[in-house]
Amino acid sequence: MAASVGEVLISSEQLELRIQELGSQISRDYAGKDLVMVGVLRGAVVFIADLLRQLEVPCEIDFMAVSSYGSSRDSSGVVRILKDLDDSITGRDVLIVEDIVDSGLTLNYLMRNLRARDPASLEVCSLLTKPERRRVEVPIRYTGFEIPNTFVVGYGLDHAQRYRNLDYVASLPEDSVPTL
Numbered sequence: 618m619a620a621s622v623g624e625v626l627i628s629s630e631q632l633e634l635r636i637q638e639l640g641s642q643i644s645r646d647y648a649g650k651d652l653v654m655v656g657v658l659r660g661a662v663v664f665i666a667d668l669l670r671q672l673e674v675p676c677e678i679d680f681m682a683v684s685s686y687g688s689s690r691d692s693s694g695v696v697r698i699l700k701d702l703d704d705s706i707t708g709r710d711v712l713i714v715e716d717i718v719d720s721g722l723t724l725n726y727l728m729r730n731l732r733a734r735d736p737a738s739l740e741v742c743s744l745l746t747k748p749e750r751r752r753v754e755v756p757i758r759y760t761g762f763e764i765p766n767t768f769v770v771g772y773g774l775d776h777a778q779r780y781r782n783l784d785y786v787a788s789l790p791e792d793s794v795p796t797l
């Protein structure tokens with residue numbers, strides 16, 4: 618374990634098993650459809666790479682980057698698009714792939730933005746969710762794990778760009794991060 622992280626919340630074995638299950642479910646649901654997975658940079662990169670390899674249906678991937686917390690723990694609610702999709706999603710079956718849904722503000726913004734482009738369908742798959750922290754309700758079709766109200770890192774999730782490389786999800790002790 619990396620020296621400065623806290624308790625391991627989700628092991629690499631648990632991640633692997635759950636992602637296999639999600640892959641099977643998504644493959645069943647999207648059989649015969651025109652699936653485009655939209656990964657949200659940068660946190661969802663590790664998850665989308667593993668999820669993609671569990672799919673048994675044709676799919677394309679595209680990416681968006683939105684502004685995130687920087688090095689603080691709380692969402693400002695202001696979302697900026699830093700990188701837009703490369704291709705059109707009009708008439709296609711879009712699955713947003715997120716690392717974590719916390720307040721729901723980022724996803725709420727993304728869904729409204731993408732829905733305006735007239736996809737055939739728009740659903741969300743999030744590896745993690747913190748239901749206690751929700752400020753706006755967002756429909757998450759596929760969820761990997763519900764976690765308590767704690768700041769987590771690893772498996773793509775960072776703090777100040779560190780820890781993305783861990784192959785498990787761990788909490789970050791309160792005193793490691795300045796709160797707003």
Ligand code: 5GP
Binds near residue numbers: 719722769776
């Ligand atoms: P929301 O808009 O739902 O509050 O926040 C979504 C984004 O905030 C996520 O995509 C992620 O970038 C970041 N985030 C929320 N909670 C955590 C967390 O516990 N750890 C990390 N590393 N990022 C988080």
